[in-house]
Amino acid sequence: MTGFLKKYWDKIILALLACVYIGVMATLTVLRHNAFASNFDLSNMDHTLWNTLYGDFFSLRFGEEYVSRLSVHADFILILLSPFYLLWNDVRILIISESVFLALGAIPTYLLANKVLKNKVISLAIVLVYLLNPGMQWTDFYDFHGVSLAIPLLLAAFYSAYTKKWKWFALFSFLAILTKEQISLYLMMLGIFIFFIFKERKIGVITSIIGLVWFITMVFAVIPYFSPQGAHWGLDMYQPSVGIQKTSIRINADSIKTFFTPDTFNYYNNLLKPFAYIPLLGFPWLLLSLPELGINVLGMGSMRTIHFHYDSGITPSLVIASIFGIYYFSLLLQRLKPVKKYAKTLVYIFCLGMLAIALRVNYNLSPLPTTPSCWCFIYDVKEEDKAFEKALQAIPKDASITASLEVRPHVNHRKEVYFVPIATESAQFIALITQNRIIGNFEPKEYENKLIPILLSNKDHKVIFKSKHFYLFERIGGK
Numbered sequence: 001m002t003g004f005l006k007k008y009w010d011k012i013i014l015a016l017l018a019c020v021y022i023g024v025m026a027t028l029t030v031l032r033h034n035a036f037a038s039n040f041d042l043s044n045m046d047h048t049l050w051n052t053l054y055g056d057f058f059s060l061r062f063g064e065e066y067v068s069r070l071s072v073h074a075d076f077i078l079i080l081l082s083p084f085y086l087l088w089n090d091v092r093i094l095i096i097s098e099s100v101f102l103a104l105g106a107i108p109t110y111l112l113a114n115k116v117l118k119n120k121v122i123s124l125a126i127v128l129v130y131l132l133n134p135g136m137q138w139t140d141f142y143d144f145h146g147v148s149l150a151i152p153l154l155l156a157a158f159y160s161a162y163t164k165k166w167k168w169f170a171l172f173s174f175l176a177i178l179t180k181e182q183i184s185l186y187l188m189m190l191g192i193f194i195f196f197i198f199k200e201r202k203i204g205v206i207t208s209i210i211g212l213v214w215f216i217t218m219v220f221a222v223i224p225y226f227s228p229q230g231a232h233w234g235l236d237m238y239q240p241s242v243g244i245q246k247t248s249i250r251i252n253a254d255s256i257k258t259f260f261t262p263d264t265f266n267y268y269n270n271l272l273k274p275f276a277y278i279p280l281l282g283f284p285w286l287l288l289s290l291p292e293l294g295i296n297v298l299g300m301g302s303m304r305t306i307h308f309h310y311d312s313g314i315t316p317s318l319v320i321a322s323i324f325g326i327y328y329f330s331l332l333l334q335r336l337k338p339v340k341k342y343a344k345t346l347v348y349i350f351c352l353g354m355l356a357i358a359l360r361v362n363y364n365l366s367p368l369p370t371t372p373s374c375w376c377f378i379y380d381v382k383e384e385d386k387a388f389e390k391a392l393q394a395i396p397k398d399a400s401i402t403a404s405l406e407v408r409p410h411v412n413h414r415k416e417v418y419f420v421p422i423a424t425e426s427a428q429f430i431a432l433i434t435q436n437r438i439i440g441n442f443e444p445k446e447y448e449n450k451l452i453p454i455l456l457s458n459k460d461h462k463v464i465f466k467s468k469h470f471y472l473f474e475r476i477g478g479k
């Protein structure tokens with residue numbers, strides 16, 4: 001046993017760190033869901049997976065109609081995840097799986113760090129910084145998004161390219177571009193590095209071409225084909241500062257200024273702080289995320305924050321740049337004669353400082369209950385939440401239902417399911433929450449609180465559940 005521990009101590013610690021992350025984040029995100037604080041995005045992802053298994057392939061209820069998921073995003077990874085519901089037909093398996101996949105990103109992080117730095121202790125420290133990153137924890141926390149899986153997949157793809165394991169590189173790259181359309185631009189950039197840095201000319205060219213062609217095809221052909229607007233829905237937010245048209249991109253001078261506003265610099269700061277700004281030392285590798293950064297900076301304001309999932313395509317480059325930043329720092333110390341003999345000790349001190357900053361930043365910015373500003377009641381599942389959940393699960397699976405944003409993820413596994421106010425006059429059941437349950441907004445819901453008195457006075461509906469914050473109505477007279 002002692003021999004086993006001595007030989008595999010680093011792998012054991014790596015596994016423990018990943019398991020702790022899964023245990024903590026999966027527990028918190030499930031509690032958030034149980035407290036009716038999950039929302040619109042989880043509902044759409046969940047309904048897409050469920051429909052893929054049960055008759056309407058890669059589609060979801062959007063408004064009054066069924067639409068292809070391709071009218072929203074090219075996140076084909078959802079198709080590959082749909083068999084999870086054969087194991088457990090519950091949205092919670094999707095929530096838990098996100099924590100598992102993100103934790104698995106610790107493996108390529110460790111392998112790459114150990115390959116580059118040849119130091120197991122420092123490599124484990126980098127893994128801990130990766131897992132402590134509040135940006136990734138917020139990605140995990142905020143519903144579910146297929147693009148979050150790009151984090152471990154892009155790290156695995158980079159490690160495979162660095163070690164020249166090209167079959168694995170092809171597999172991880174293929175899976176990564178299935179997570180969301182713009183992730184292919186990351187591969188386009190990676191192809192450039194493979195061409196110039198790794199000296200693999202053919203593979204670099206092929207990777208870049210595939211990445212660029214995939215992006216153009218999805219954004220300007222496939223998604224517009226399935227979209228009612230005839231264009232990618234997200235392009236409107238880039239008008240007029242960027243000038244993205246239905247079939248082209250035209251960058252103008254005004255858009256450049258957006259990269260240098262105080263708001264944008266605060267965004268840069270929040271991305272770099274969790275890694276103690278070390279990615280700046282490995283700057284060339286930060287360029288891998290330049291397209292994703294540009295998309296976020298030039299997009300709507302909520303994309304310039306770590307509190308959603310929009311940094312999923314940036315996190316891998318921050319990790320990679322941190323590893324090479326430490327490597328470049330150690331090389332510099334070894335070339336400075338006055339400190340050369342202390343180089344190893346100084347690198348350890350440097351990494352200890354990195355870890356201390358990561359812990360401090362996590363303490364201030366993460367969604368964990370340890371954070372002083374934590375909205376911890378979002379994890380507090382009250383008795384009325386449990387009672388309402390029980391009432392919802394008693395609704396027949398073939399019944400139609402319309403529900404508040406926070407309620408629909410709990411009743412999604414059916415054909416006829418809507419968001420209020422849609423189908424309030426035709427649905428068999430109406431499930432409402434009277435209170436917003438979004439971080440920063442627990443105010444009363446305006447529409448629901450106007451609708452409830454109308455339904456209470458309506459002879460066509462009866463109340464089958466009522467509590468402080470929840471109502472469930474059934475329409476009298478059947479379907």
